Amino acid sequence: MLPSSPHVRSVYENESGVLAHAKPGMLLIDSSTIDPLTAREVAFDARAKGVAMVDAPVSGGTAGAEAGTLTFMVGGEARDFEAARAILGAMGKNIVHCGGSGNGQVAKICNNMMLAIEMIATSEGMTLAAKLGMDPKVFAGIVNTSSGRCWSSDTYNPYPGVLENAPASRGYAGGFGADLMLKDLTLVTEAAKQAKVPVLLGAIAQQVYQKHSADGHGGKDFSSVILQYLKT
Amino acid sequence: MLPSSPHVRSVYENESGVLAHAKPGMLLIDSSTIDPLTAREVAFDARAKGVAMVDAPVSGGTAGAEAGTLTFMVGGEARDFEAARAILGAMGKNIVHCGGSGNGQVAKICNNMMLAIEMIATSEGMTLAAKLGMDPKVFAGIVNTSSGRCWSSDTYNPYPGVLENAPASRGYAGGFGADLMLKDLTLVTEAAKQAKVPVLLGAIAQQVYQKHSADGHGGKDFSSVILQYLKT
Amino acid sequence: MLPSSPHVRSVYENESGVLAHAKPGMLLIDSSTIDPLTAREVAFDARAKGVAMVDAPVSGGTAGAEAGTLTFMVGGEARDFEAARAILGAMGKNIVHCGGSGNGQVAKICNNMMLAIEMIATSEGMTLAAKLGMDPKVFAGIVNTSSGRCWSSDTYNPYPGVLENAPASRGYAGGFGADLMLKDLTLVTEAAKQAKVPVLLGAIAQQVYQKHSADGHGGKDFSSVILQYLKT
Amino acid sequence: MLPSSPHVRSVYENESGVLAHAKPGMLLIDSSTIDPLTAREVAFDARAKGVAMVDAPVSGGTAGAEAGTLTFMVGGEARDFEAARAILGAMGKNIVHCGGSGNGQVAKICNNMMLAIEMIATSEGMTLAAKLGMDPKVFAGIVNTSSGRCWSSDTYNPYPGVLENAPASRGYAGGFGADLMLKDLTLVTEAAKQAKVPVLLGAIAQQVYQKHSADGHGGKDFSSVILQYLKT
Numbered sequence: 001m002l003p004s005s006p007h008v009r010s011v012y013e014n015e016s017g018v019l020a021h022a023k024p025g026m027l028l029i030d031s032s033t034i035d036p037l038t039a040r041e042v043a044f045d046a047r048a049k050g051v052a053m054v055d056a057p058v059s060g061g062t063a064g065a066e067a068g069t070l071t072f073m074v075g076g077e078a079r080d081f082e083a084a085r086a087i088l089g090a091m092g093k094n095i096v097h098c099g100g101s102g103n104g105q106v107a108k109i110c111n112n113m114m115l116a117i118e119m120i121a122t123s124e125g126m127t128l129a130a131k132l133g134m135d136p137k138v139f140a141g142i143v144n145t146s147s148g149r150c151w152s153s154d155t156y157n158p159y160p161g162v163l164e165n166a167p168a169s170r171g172y173a174g175g176f177g178a179d180l181m182l183k184d185l186t187l188v189t190e191a192a193k194q195a196k197v198p199v200l201l202g203a204i205a206q207q208v209y210q211k212h213s214a215d216g217h218g219g220k221d222f223s224s225v226i227l228q229y230l231k232t
Numbered sequence: 233m234l235p236s237s238p239h240v241r242s243v244y245e246n247e248s249g250v251l252a253h254a255k256p257g258m259l260l261i262d263s264s265t266i267d268p269l270t271a272r273e274v275a276f277d278a279r280a281k282g283v284a285m286v287d288a289p290v291s292g293g294t295a296g297a298e299a300g301t302l303t304f305m306v307g308g309e310a311r312d313f314e315a316a317r318a319i320l321g322a323m324g325k326n327i328v329h330c331g332g333s334g335n336g337q338v339a340k341i342c343n344n345m346m347l348a349i350e351m352i353a354t355s356e357g358m359t360l361a362a363k364l365g366m367d368p369k370v371f372a373g374i375v376n377t378s379s380g381r382c383w384s385s386d387t388y389n390p391y392p393g394v395l396e397n398a399p400a401s402r403g404y405a406g407g408f409g410a411d412l413m414l415k416d417l418t419l420v421t422e423a424a425k426q427a428k429v430p431v432l433l434g435a436i437a438q439q440v441y442q443k444h445s446a447d448g449h450g451g452k453d454f455s456s457v458i459l460q461y462l463k464t
Numbered sequence: 465m466l467p468s469s470p471h472v473r474s475v476y477e478n479e480s481g482v483l484a485h486a487k488p489g490m491l492l493i494d495s496s497t498i499d500p501l502t503a504r505e506v507a508f509d510a511r512a513k514g515v516a517m518v519d520a521p522v523s524g525g526t527a528g529a530e531a532g533t534l535t536f537m538v539g540g541e542a543r544d545f546e547a548a549r550a551i552l553g554a555m556g557k558n559i560v561h562c563g564g565s566g567n568g569q570v571a572k573i574c575n576n577m578m579l580a581i582e583m584i585a586t587s588e589g590m591t592l593a594a595k596l597g598m599d600p601k602v603f604a605g606i607v608n609t610s611s612g613r614c615w616s617s618d619t620y621n622p623y624p625g626v627l628e629n630a631p632a633s634r635g636y637a638g639g640f641g642a643d644l645m646l647k648d649l650t651l652v653t654e655a656a657k658q659a660k661v662p663v664l665l666g667a668i669a670q671q672v673y674q675k676h677s678a679d680g681h682g683g684k685d686f687s688s689v690i691l692q693y694l695k696t
Numbered sequence: 697m698l699p700s701s702p703h704v705r706s707v708y709e710n711e712s713g714v715l716a717h718a719k720p721g722m723l724l725i726d727s728s729t730i731d732p733l734t735a736r737e738v739a740f741d742a743r744a745k746g747v748a749m750v751d752a753p754v755s756g757g758t759a760g761a762e763a764g765t766l767t768f769m770v771g772g773e774a775r776d777f778e779a780a781r782a783i784l785g786a787m788g789k790n791i792v793h794c795g796g797s798g799n800g801q802v803a804k805i806c807n808n809m810m811l812a813i814e815m816i817a818t819s820e821g822m823t824l825a826a827k828l829g830m831d832p833k834v835f836a837g838i839v840n841t842s843s844g845r846c847w848s849s850d851t852y853n854p855y856p857g858v859l860e861n862a863p864a865s866r867g868y869a870g871g872f873g874a875d876l877m878l879k880d881l882t883l884v885t886e887a888a889k890q891a892k893v894p895v896l897l898g899a900i901a902q903q904v905y906q907k908h909s910a911d912g913h914g915g916k917d918f919s920s921v922i923l924q925y926l927k928t
Binding site for chain 3: 732755756757767769790792793794795796798799802803806807808809810811813814816817818820821823824825827828829830831834835837838839841842843844845846847848849851852884887888891893894895896897898900901904925
């Protein structure tokens, strides 16, 4: 699990890298979150040497890792996915085959784009409802049984005091860092540019997290983005 | 259930309106979706005549109405809520007390702002994932067991063919009209201006639905907003 | 020159208001900035009493007022415009006939929407160029002889120290208050909703100024919006 | 003048590239619009071989090129700038020294970000004013003597019929292509991410041009972005 595309290229494809030493028949599992194009190219190079490779980025946060309930989004051939599943099952609950190489990345970054937008949507909705006179817990309860519900509202609510176990109730410590979310938003808006798909809310979410990071909150859990609204 | 604030004012407060004829001890239930301020003022005027009044806007769409599973968001005094609950229970499954007068409106419009943003988020995520090579059903399945899940992705997915019973699979006919969503977004961004709360994504969602309506799609289900992305 | 539509309605149309006392043949000049619809309705009521009325909102700020170089944007019939011009010429340099009643307001709020967007564009461009290593004065000089030039860059630059006489070089004191700009942006986005015209950047500019005001900068000159970027 | 950073790297730094054959004392002038970082690195490599190099991207469009009134934004050492000026003066009217290597690029892409935002601002303002009942030429005349004026309104107005010589009056043929603007917006939003500077309106302008291109208008002049508003 490496931090970015250049690291993945270097670790696998350098003169003394993984591919230089891998033996035909081996299975490589890469859990980095990187751009789908790089993932596809490295897997192609691996296959050219008779080495199987799947991209298997992960979702679920540190809590999911500790509990062994992570989601792995796997891109690669069906039989390689089956081989990887046996191993990944030790760490995750949902091991999903997303299709060919690179599709694990597509699933991960598109999911996280939705997540970031929904987290900001929840931040705006909670803040506005509270300012208009509602009890935040009551409002969250209504949303969570209605059409506005989402993981960010019912499982990871950013408003302090609504969910006892959410980062919002411990000063936004731990969890999934805002700078990591910013990284994924940067990846997904890049991929959208290459695919010529407009992602208006995705691009704005990227900007909001960029401002949040520039304001010094990059190390906090990503639900702290509500501070962009609550502090005012 | 009236279309807008001026209609509510007129029906209740005209010379020959409801309040002119209501008798002390009566209970008035208004299920219009209007701005919280007007709801509070009309309820105040009712109470001044010894008449109880609750605002009780509704969520769940036409399907929920037919199945008797609507959510009613009720603003008003506790005992008036109890009295209203007995009646509203015939049409709805979730009858929620949101606090004092007007809070039913707050819950409704803030929930729907979140809903609109999440529907656009789902539209962007589904479209991008499909263009980047994923099967839309597979992507939806992953999101719906992961952190990007929301009602718009798991119950009302806007991508054609993903959910058999969603409006997307019948040409966006029926359901909750895009122009009704636009009306709610206009109400909520107005309320946010009055409360001086920034709602960046809410304001953009209002613009996206305004363009969608101007493009001639106002009569379709609100999930048709994905056509702003799919058609390109 | 009154602060908002309800004030205009009240001052002109109350029982003891201006229209109740105006004599046929009189000319009324209203320099409030309000929504075009209200301006049209009050002018209609005036004409119904044989009283001429023009809407004549103003642009140019306090500096323009002191120098007698204001721009008046006048809506009303041609001969009423001619009559008003003689008077307004004492305070302004550009007295422009914008067409029928209410068009003075249209010109004013649409101009100010462009102005707000351009001020934010200049704030983003200046901040980014400086962070990327350019001297802000040199960058401003280039923009101002190139295609990015605008009034906000060449006459009212928001970056401290670029223009000696701009509010940016005196702590954003004086000038045109951010809260007044917020008021105009609220008017123009409302008018756009009624006209069903999408104004995406206009709606976002409204949000940026709403956050700027909520952050406590409403009393500063509107060019202080650059603090949303510089402070980070 | 090459289309993108990889082309520049390849032409200058390949085994048989420009730097391999350049002799000490030569002056290299590169007028490509690329990211500032690449420009700085190639200039550094040139200097390491005793070869002077300036980045000199250009602004002013095809009309400026034909008339010899282009603006060249030059990054590099002062004496290299002086040497380049003698040559560039044959094609341009404004030859500006922007500071060290790469600053020509910074000036170009930050100017064009402002330009794109202002063009969309003008599109929104013109469309709204027209829909609210004003003559577009009259509105443009007012803006152009007021605080909303910008190059996009007074020299290159996107509304058909306002300026006889603008692309808007010949079906948006010729001029500066929308896809070229999209390229510059992609460069500048990338540079902003690296510099951690939020550019909210810049990111949205990038999205609007991305949708415009996806809608099939990439080959038209960039002022055709008004079709995103007028067609509705």
